[in-house]
Amino acid sequence: MGFIQTWLPYILAGVAVGGQYALIAIGYTMVYGILRLINFAHGDVFMWSGLIMVYLITILPLWLSVILVIIFAIVLGTTIEKVAYRPLRSAPRMSIMISAIGVSYLLQNFALYITGGLTKTYPTIGWLQRTVSIGSATTKMVTLVTPVLTIVLVFLLVMLIKHTKIGMAMRAVSRDFETSSLMGIDIDRVITVTFVIGCALAAIGSILYFSNYTGIQPMSGAMPGLKAFVAAVFGGIGSVPGAVVGAFVIGVAENLIKGIGWTNFSDAFTFVLLIIILMVKPTGLFGEKNIDKV
Amino acid sequence: MKKFLALMLTLVLVMMSLAACGGGSGSDSGSGDTIKIGVFEPASGDNGAGGKQETLGIQYANEVQPTVEIGGKEYNVELAIVDNESDNSKAVTAAQDLVSKGVSIVLGSYGSAVSIAAADVFADAGMPAIGVTCTNPQVTADCEQYFRICFLDPFQGTVLANYAWENGMKKAYCLSKQGDDYSKGLVNYFIEAFKKLGGEVVEEQFPDKNSDFTSYVANAKKNGCDVFFSPVSTEAAALIIDQAEAQSLGMPILAGDTWDSNVITGAAKGKNVEIVVTTFYQEGGNPEFDSGIKEWMENNADAKTNNGGNTDLAAVTAMGYDAYFVALEAMKAAGSTDPADILAALPELNATGLVCGDVTFNEVGDANKTTAFVKKCNNETGAWEFVKEQAAE
Numbered sequence: 001m002g003f004i005q006t007w008l009p010y011i012l013a014g015v016a017v018g019g020q021y022a023l024i025a026i027g028y029t030m031v032y033g034i035l036r037l038i039n040f041a042h043g044d045v046f047m048w049s050g051l052i053m054v055y056l057i058t059i060l061p062l063w064l065s066v067i068l069v070i071i072f073a074i075v076l077g078t079t080i081e082k083v084a085y086r087p088l089r090s091a092p093r094m095s096i097m098i099s100a101i102g103v104s105y106l107l108q109n110f111a112l113y114i115t116g117g118l119t120k121t122y123p124t125i126g127w128l129q130r131t132v133s134i135g136s137a138t139t140k141m142v143t144l145v146t147p148v149l150t151i152v153l154v155f156l157l158v159m160l161i162k163h164t165k166i167g168m169a170m171r172a173v174s175r176d177f178e179t180s181s182l183m184g185i186d187i188d189r190v191i192t193v194t195f196v197i198g199c200a201l202a203a204i205g206s207i208l209y210f211s212n213y214t215g216i217q218p219m220s221g222a223m224p225g226l227k228a229f230v231a232a233v234f235g236g237i238g239s240v241p242g243a244v245v246g247a248f249v250i251g252v253a254e255n256l257i258k259g260i261g262w263t264n265f266s267d268a269f270t271f272v273l274l275i276i277i278l279m280v281k282p283t284g285l286f287g288e289k290n291i292d293k294v
Numbered sequence: 295m296k297k298f299l300a301l302m303l304t305l306v307l308v309m310m311s312l313a314a315c316g317g318g319s320g321s322d323s324g325s326g327d328t329i330k331i332g333v334f335e336p337a338s339g340d341n342g343a344g345g346k347q348e349t350l351g352i353q354y355a356n357e358v359q360p361t362v363e364i365g366g367k368e369y370n371v372e373l374a375i376v377d378n379e380s381d382n383s384k385a386v387t388a389a390q391d392l393v394s395k396g397v398s399i400v401l402g403s404y405g406s407a408v409s410i411a412a413a414d415v416f417a418d419a420g421m422p423a424i425g426v427t428c429t430n431p432q433v434t435a436d437c438e439q440y441f442r443i444c445f446l447d448p449f450q451g452t453v454l455a456n457y458a459w460e461n462g463m464k465k466a467y468c469l470s471k472q473g474d475d476y477s478k479g480l481v482n483y484f485i486e487a488f489k490k491l492g493g494e495v496v497e498e499q500f501p502d503k504n505s506d507f508t509s510y511v512a513n514a515k516k517n518g519c520d521v522f523f524s525p526v527s528t529e530a531a532a533l534i535i536d537q538a539e540a541q542s543l544g545m546p547i548l549a550g551d552t553w554d555s556n557v558i559t560g561a562a563k564g565k566n567v568e569i570v571v572t573t574f575y576q577e578g579g580n581p582e583f584d585s586g587i588k589e590w591m592e593n594n595a596d597a598k599t600n601n602g603g604n605t606d607l608a609a610v611t612a613m614g615y616d617a618y619f620v621a622l623e624a625m626k627a628a629g630s631t632d633p634a635d636i637l638a639a640l641p642e643l644n645a646t647g648l649v650c651g652d653v654t655f656n657e658v659g660d661a662n663k664t665t666a667f668v669k670k671c672n673n674e675t676g677a678w679e680f681v682k683e684q685a686a687e
Contacts, residue, residue: 006516009508009509009512009515009516009541010508010509010512013506013508013509013512017506017508112338116337116338116342116346116599116600117337117338117339117342117379118338118342118343118346118602119342119343119528119529119532119557121532121560121561129540131539131540131541131542137512137541138540138541138542139508139540139541140540212508212540213505213506213507213533213536214532214533214536215505215529215532215533217529219503220505222503223503223504223505255506255508255509258509258510258513259509259512259513259516261498261513263498263499263500263509263510263513264472264499264501266501266509267501267504
């Protein structure tokens with residue numbers, strides 16, 4: 001009992017941040033599954049969703065802002081795909097990767113220009129930021145909401161991939177890009193849907209993440225984006241459940257390490273984990289061939 | 295066609311960069327009766343908010359006193375402002391930029407780390423620099439060109455430790471940022487002084503770009519500390535305050551001069567968090583200055599935005615104001631606009647009539663200051679309340 005009392009705050013924080021990483025990681029893993037592209041700009045779409053929320057909430061009611069933020073993220077993500085990735089689809093993979101890095105820096109610097117480099121404070125979303133006590137731990141409501149919401153969303157996503165026509169198309173494209181286009185699958189549509197889903201989840205993730213850690217600045221997307229990417233690799237890039245499991249593992253482990261007192265090593269841990277996984281099991285936890293990849 | 299396009303784009307880029315160079319040298323040649331003061335401050339990055347506030351004080355002072363008489367000749371004072379981006383490598387480039395712009399003296403920076411990083415550039419150029427609120431001893435210790443008008447971290451750390459001990463706090467949780475000379479230095483001096491008094495200390499650090507302070511707050515609670523000492527940047531501070539509220543920290547948060555900012559009061563407003571800081575200037579210390587600068591910010595939309603959207607006065611702004619006048623005094627004393635002459639005049643300078651108290655320099659180049667103001671945040675009004683004046687001994 002004493003053990004749980006001591007560690008409960010860390011585990012709660014870890015599960016919450018893990019859920020938020022998971023929502024970002026899905027975007028990485030799905031895009032990789034289909035395009036074999038690491039979409040470096042994804043973390044910045046996440047940051048921009050947060051930033052737009054800051055501006056929208058000053059003129060619009062909350063529910064409308066939330067909807068508009070999600071729409072904004074989708075529009076931004078699909079525009080990036082159309083402008084920066086689609087023309088390069090037949091180019092070597094390295095070119096498209098560099099294009100992604102370029103977009104990432106463009107988004108960061110544009111945010112720097114808009115905000116003037118100052119940290120913006122995320123708006124208070126009523127009950128999400130209310131303080132609640134569970135046993136020995138006191139935390140924000142969002143900590144409890146995040147894992148539940150994440151799991152519900154992932155469940156819906158897996159259902160979509162398994163049981164709908166577009167889901168089947170996505171699985172086909174991720175298995176074999178050329179053959180599926182020969183079979184009459186509209187590749188452009190499948191890719192657009194992938195970006196729509198990934199960006200919508202990143203927007204939801206940004207609402208949860210920034211409700212908990214309320215400062216947004218142009219580099220805010222970099223660290224969560226990087227960790228979500230590690231989570232995606234850890235779980236086996238291309239696999240949705242893998243990314244979610246990876247994200248929760250990283251979130252919890254990171255906070256437990258801080259709890260032991262090794263605060264200096266919490267970030268190092270994440271990246272050491274990445275190296276070990278790549279050495280021991282290059283395909284990640286769930287990255288085996290016979291698993292459906294999207 | 296594609297090749298032609300690529301060629302055109304390249305040409306446009308080259309032309310643009312040439313045009314930019316041309317503009318720069320053009321403005322340099324027109325400095326007949328103007329003297330330039332370099333402002334070396336962060337306008338973005340971790341310390342962007344504080345740097346902007348410090349710059350505001352300098353700009354206001356320039357507004358109040360736009361000319362200076364040196365050796366019987368009237369000069370217009372022009373500010374050359376650069377952004378060091380709160381980044382040690384960018385700081386060097388920004389400092390070189392100032393030197394090449396031909397400034398006579400440099401003011402800044404907010405944040406000790408960037409000042410230490412740029413010290414070599416100023417030393418090589420023989421450029422006098424006046425640190426405004428950089429409190430780390432190293433800024434002036436290794437650099438003869440660097441002077442400063444604020445108190446130092448060993449002093450501030452002792453003051454804070456004394457305050458904590460006198461208020462019955464026996465165990466302190468100290469949090470600093472990895473690789474940040476300011477917070478690490480201040481934490482070390484605090485620990486040294488606090489242990490000497492008989493206190494117990496738990497020390498931790500967080501990495502760059504970290505925004506998750508949940509576990510640090512939880513660690514402070516787990517270790518049963520009486521006070522949370524975290525003299526970190528205001529960006530991190532807002533997040534710490536937020537987490538402290540979320541997890542009901544239940545102990546006061548103590549910090550240094552950096553936290554004397556409306557970013558902090560804004561973050562703490564309406565929250566159940568006790569915040570105590572030491573600082574350079576107490577609002578109300580000079581009513582004329584207070585009302586003047588507030589009116590200026592009210593009538594100047596840019597200034598108000600840079601101050602965080604309101605006209606609350608930060609101590610660093612008052613210090614920036616003072617620094618400008620110290621620079622003018624130094625030029626008058628030197629009777630020349632040449633950096634070398636100004637440098638020679640600085641050690642003997644006695645600047646009076648400033649808002650944060652008179653300034654004289656000791657042999658290292660630091661201002662002789664003996665007291666700091668202790669302030670506490672009122673969580674209902676979101677304003678600072680004066681607690682006491684605290685000396686080191």
